[in-house]
Amino acid sequence: MAEVSREIHLRRRPQGMPVADDFELIEKPIPSVGPGQILIRNVWMTVDPYMRGRMMDRESYVPPFQLGEALDGGSVGQVVASEHPDYSVGDYVCGFASGGWREYQVSDGAMLQKVDPGLAPLSSYLGVMGMPGLTAYTSLLRIGEPKEGETVFVSAAAGAVGSVVCQIAKIKGCRVVGSAGSAAKVEWLEKTAGVDAAIDYKACGSLADEVARACPNGIDLYYENVGGEHLEVALDHMNKFGRLVMCGMISIYNANPDAPPAGPRNLINVVGRSLKMQGFIVSDFLDMVPDFFTDMGQWIGAGKIRWEETVVEGIENAPAAFLGLFHGENLGKMLVRLGPDA
Amino acid sequence: MAEVSREIHLRRRPQGMPVADDFELIEKPIPSVGPGQILIRNVWMTVDPYMRGRMMDRESYVPPFQLGEALDGGSVGQVVASEHPDYSVGDYVCGFASGGWREYQVSDGAMLQKVDPGLAPLSSYLGVMGMPGLTAYTSLLRIGEPKEGETVFVSAAAGAVGSVVCQIAKIKGCRVVGSAGSAAKVEWLEKTAGVDAAIDYKACGSLADEVARACPNGIDLYYENVGGEHLEVALDHMNKFGRLVMCGMISIYNANPDAPPAGPRNLINVVGRSLKMQGFIVSDFLDMVPDFFTDMGQWIGAGKIRWEETVVEGIENAPAAFLGLFHGENLGKMLVRLGPDA
Numbered sequence: 291m292a293e294v295s296r297e298i299h300l301r302r303r304p305q306g307m308p309v310a311d312d313f314e315l316i317e318k319p320i321p322s323v324g325p326g327q328i329l330i331r332n333v334w335m336t337v338d339p340y341m342r343g344r345m346m347d348r349e350s351y352v353p354p355f356q357l358g359e360a361l362d363g364g365s366v367g368q369v370v371a372s373e374h375p376d377y378s379v380g381d382y383v384c385g386f387a388s389g390g391w392r393e394y395q396v397s398d399g400a401m402l403q404k405v406d407p408g409l410a411p412l413s414s415y416l417g418v419m420g421m422p423g424l425t426a427y428t429s430l431l432r433i434g435e436p437k438e439g440e441t442v443f444v445s446a447a448a449g450a451v452g453s454v455v456c457q458i459a460k461i462k463g464c465r466v467v468g469s470a471g472s473a474a475k476v477e478w479l480e481k482t483a484g485v486d487a488a489i490d491y492k493a494c495g496s497l498a499d500e501v502a503r504a505c506p507n508g509i510d511l512y513y514e515n516v517g518g519e520h521l522e523v524a525l526d527h528m529n530k531f532g533r534l535v536m537c538g539m540i541s542i543y544n545a546n547p548d549a550p551p552a553g554p555r556n557l558i559n560v561v562g563r564s565l566k567m568q569g570f571i572v573s574d575f576l577d578m579v580p581d582f583f584t585d586m587g588q589w590i591g592a593g594k595i596r597w598e599e600t601v602v603e604g605i606e607n608a609p610a611a612f613l614g615l616f617h618g619e620n621l622g623k624m625l626v627r628l629g630p631d632a
Numbered sequence: 633m634a635e636v637s638r639e640i641h642l643r644r645r646p647q648g649m650p651v652a653d654d655f656e657l658i659e660k661p662i663p664s665v666g667p668g669q670i671l672i673r674n675v676w677m678t679v680d681p682y683m684r685g686r687m688m689d690r691e692s693y694v695p696p697f698q699l700g701e702a703l704d705g706g707s708v709g710q711v712v713a714s715e716h717p718d719y720s721v722g723d724y725v726c727g728f729a730s731g732g733w734r735e736y737q738v739s740d741g742a743m744l745q746k747v748d749p750g751l752a753p754l755s756s757y758l759g760v761m762g763m764p765g766l767t768a769y770t771s772l773l774r775i776g777e778p779k780e781g782e783t784v785f786v787s788a789a790a791g792a793v794g795s796v797v798c799q800i801a802k803i804k805g806c807r808v809v810g811s812a813g814s815a816a817k818v819e820w821l822e823k824t825a826g827v828d829a830a831i832d833y834k835a836c837g838s839l840a841d842e843v844a845r846a847c848p849n850g851i852d853l854y855y856e857n858v859g860g861e862h863l864e865v866a867l868d869h870m871n872k873f874g875r876l877v878m879c880g881m882i883s884i885y886n887a888n889p890d891a892p893p894a895g896p897r898n899l900i901n902v903v904g905r906s907l908k909m910q911g912f913i914v915s916d917f918l919d920m921v922p923d924f925f926t927d928m929g930q931w932i933g934a935g936k937i938r939w940e941e942t943v944v945e946g947i948e949n950a951p952a953a954f955l956g957l958f959h960g961e962n963l964g965k966m967l968v969r970l971g972p973d974a
Contacts, residue, residue: 552895564912567910569905571906
C-alpha cells in the first residue's frame with residue numbers, strides 16, 4: 291500500500307478557460323479510519339463539464355469548490371480498511387458524485403453505493419450506469435417525452451450524456467440526429483451508436499444547412515448540451531409542441547461571467563411554436579433510479595447501449611483530463627484511472 | 633342603415649415600427665346576404681399585439697394578412713339581416729378572432745358565437761370574457777401552475793392579458809408583482825387589481841433593483857408578455873423549479889427581422905435552476921373553454937376580476953389604436969367602437 295494519497299486542489303479560481311496552473315497536486319498521509327468509517331482506494335474518478343461551475347465563487351445548485359481543499363466528484367474504488375458494519379475489505383463502492391480527485395478517501399458510507407464488477411465494468415458506474423447515464427435517461431424520458439417517429443436532435447452527441455440520449459431515443463423509435471466535433475465521433479455515432487445522421491459541426495461549414503438537411507421533418511425534441519449556435523439552429527427547426535431538454539451549455543462555461551454571451555435571437559419561437567424548454571439537475575429525478583437500473587441493465591445486456599471511454603492515467607493527469615473536456619478530446623466518458631482494479 | 637361599409641386594408645407591410653401610412657381606409661358597398669349567411673353590423677373590434685406578426689410576409693401559427701384586403705381580428709356585432717336558420721336579426725354575435733377591421737361583415741356562422749349583452753357587456757367578449765381572458769386563464773393555470781404562497785411576476789401587467797393574469801394569480805393565493813409603463817397603470821394595479829406590488833418600469837431607474845425589492849423570496853412564476861430586459865431580470869430572480877409562461881414579447885415585435893435582438897444572457901439559469909419555459913397559443917387549450925366561462929363568470933360576478941378598457945372611436949382610428957399598443961397607450965383592453973350597441 292502506498293504511503294501517501296495524492297489529491298488535486300484548486301489553487302485559484304479559473305478566469306475564462308481553465309489552465310493547468312489553476313490546479314495543484316498535493317501529497318497527504320493516507321487517512322486513518324475511525325469507528326463507522328471505511329478507507330477506500332480509488333480505482334476511477336470522473337471529470338465532468340458541470341465541475342466548471344463549481345470552480346466559480348458563487349452559489350449554485352451545488353456549493354462552490356473551496357481553494358486549498360481537494361476537488362470533489364464521482365469515484366469508484368475498493369475498500370481497503372473498514373470499521374463499518376456494512377462494508378468489508380475488498381468491496382467495491384461508487385460515490386456517484388463524491389470521493390473523486392484523490393487516491394484515497396475516508397467515508398462513513400452515506401454517499402456510497404456498493405457496486406458489482408461482475409455485473410458491469412467498474413468504470414461504467416461513472417458512465418452509462420452512473421450519473422451521466424441517469425442524467426440522459428431521466429431527462430430524455432421525463433422532460434423530452436420522445437414518441438415513436440419523432441425527430442430528436444442531440445448536441446455533444448458523442449459525449450457521456452449525449453451518447454446515451456441518442457441510443458435511448460433510438461430504442462424509443464425516434465429518428466436521431468447527433469452533432470459532434472470530429473470525424474471519429476461522427477463515425478462512432480453512425481456506425482456504433484446507430485444514429486440516423488451525424489453532423490461534424492466543426493467541419494460542416496453551415497450547421498444550419500446540415501441540420502435542415504438531416505431533419506427534413508423538423509425537430510420534435512432537442513437535447514441541449516452545448517448552447518450558442520446549436521441552440522439557435524435548433525430553435526429555428528423546432529416543430530410545434532417541440533421540447534428542448536436543457537442539460538447544459540458547455541460552449542459558454544468558460545465565458546467571462548461579467549459579460550456572458552447573448553442568448554438566442556430567436557427565443558420568440560418558444561411562443562409561436564408552443565415549445566417547452568426545461569432545465570433540470572439529475573437529483574430532480576431520483577424517483578426514476580430503480581427504473582433506470584432495470585432498463586439500462588436490460589439494454590446493455592441486449593447490446594442496445596454501447597459506450598466509449600477516454601481514459602487518462604494517473605491522478606497527476608486529472609486536470610489535463612478536465613481541460614480536455616472543453617477541447618472535445620473525449621469520445622464518450624472522460625475518465626481518470628487512479629490505480630488497478632484489485 | 634349606412635350605404636357603405638368601411639374597412640381597413642394593409643397598404644404595405646410595415647418595416648419596424650408600423651406607421652399610419654401602412655394602413656388604408658376603404659369604402660365598399662355593404663355586402664348582400666346569400667342562403668345560409670348573416671350580415672353583421674359590427675359594434676366593437678379589437679386590436680392586439682399578435683396582429684403585428686401577421687403583418688409580416690411569413691408563415692406563422694396564423695397565416696399572414698394579405699395586402700389589398702381587409703385586416704382581420706376579433707369583433708362583436710349585431711345581426712342586421714339573416715338567411716341562416718340559427719340567427720335572427722337583433723342577435724349579438726362575437727367572432728373571437730374574426731370579422732374585425734370592418735364595419736359590416738357577412739358570415740356563415742362558423743366562426744361566431746352568440747353572446748348575451750345582459751350577462752356581460754358586449755365589449756367584454758373581446759377582453760376578459762374573450763380571447764385575452766381565455767389566454768390568461770388557460771396559460772397561467774396549465775403552464776404556470778400557480779400555488780398558494782408563491783410569487784408571480786407579470787410583465788405588461790396592466791394590459792388585456794396581464795391584468796387578468798394578475799387577478800387570477802391573486803385568486804389562487806399568490807403574491808403578485810406587476811410591471812407596467814406608467815404611474816396610472818401602477819395605481820390601477822395596486823388600487824383596483826389588488827396586486828401586492830407594481831413597478832413603473834419606465835420610471836423606476838433599475839428594473840432589476842425594483843424586482844429584487846418586490847420579490848424578496850424570488851419569483852416562482854414569471855408571466856412573459858414583454859421580452860428583453862424583463863425576461864433577463866426575471867431569469868435572474870427565478871427560484872428553483874420556477875415556470876416561465878411565454879405569452880409574448882411585445883418589446884421585439886417591431887425589430888428588424890434580419891437582425892433580431894439577442895436573447896437573454898442568463899438563459900443558462902434554465903439549466904441550473906430546473907426552470908420550465910413554455911410557449912403556447914390560446915388554441916392549444918380549447919379543452920379549457922367551458923371551465924373558463926364558468927370560472928370567469930363567477931369571479932366577475934363576485935367582483936374578483938376588474939378590468940379597464942381604452943376605447944378609440946371609429947373605424948378610421950383603428951390603425952391609431954393598433955399603433956398605440958406599441959407605445960403603451962392602453963390601460964387594459966384596447967378597443968375600437970365601430971357603432972352603437974343597437
